[in-house]
Amino acid sequence: MRVPETGSYVSRVLDAGAAGVLVPRIETAADAADVVARARYAPDGYRGLGPGRGGWKGGPIPEHLVASNAGVLVAIQIETRRGLDNADAILAVPGIDAVVIGPADLAASLGVAMGSDEHAAASDRIVEAALANDVAPGAFCMSVADAERLTARGARLLIVGGDGLFLAKASAEAWSAAESLKTSAGAVR
Structure with a gap:
């Protein structure tokens, strides 16, 4: 399950039963280490254990x-x-299983267009760092x-498209189909 940010x-x-967690906007090795610690019980972390929690x-x-x-x-x-x-330092943190590139935010942060050569090079750099640290790379x-x-x-680990994109495409197709029903006088048959 993707959470809005690190922390509780x-x-x-995980206590609600998710099999894993995806945490956005990780910027330092300390951020990554905190995610790992929150996702695992002692001695590997400090996730709390209580009756009926976490399965x-x-x-x-x-x-x-x-x-x-x-x-x-832990992604x-x-x-x-x-x-x-x-x-490199983030992906060297023990316990990180996967990394997912956030392409739009990465492009915005770099001040480049998504799909530009600079954007592709940045994505490639993250993939290479993941592979070097035995972390599953994705985007x-x-x-x-x-x-x-x-x-x-x-x-x-690829997440292709998204519900908003799929909904927008389907809506545009439905609108186009409805528009094609108009007669030359502008009325719908």
């Missing part, structure tokens, strides 16, 4: 902690210039072409 949101969604059904606590820590997906987003500048892709380019570079 991380453990809240614990009252069985042996040590086994639950080990299984939960091993099974939770972060790098989508700012500061995050890009710190990508939000606005098109299949974006997904193809990033897959060729090594990305494996």
Whole structure:
């Protein structure tokens, strides 16, 4: 589940039963380490354990902690210039499983157009840092072409399109179809 920011949101969604968490706007290794600590129980982190939380059904606590820590997906987003500048250190933090590039925010932060050579180079740099640190690289892709380019570079976690884009496209197609029903006099048949 994608949370709005780091902090208590991380453990809240996991306590509610999410299998993993995606945290946006990670800019430093300390930010990444905080996410990992909030997502995992002691001794790997400081997520709290309470009755009925995080899938614990009252069985042996040590086994639950080990299984939960091993099974939770911890994914972060790098989508700012500061995050890009710190990508190597961020992705070297133990416990980060995946990184997702936020292309629109990254482009805005860099002051370049999405899809520009500078934007592509920044995305490639994040993918390379992820691969160097055995972290699954990924991105939000606005098109299949974006997904193809990033897959060729090594990305494996791709989110292609989005509900807003799909809704806008379907609405435009429906409007176009309705417009085609007009007669030459402008009335609908």
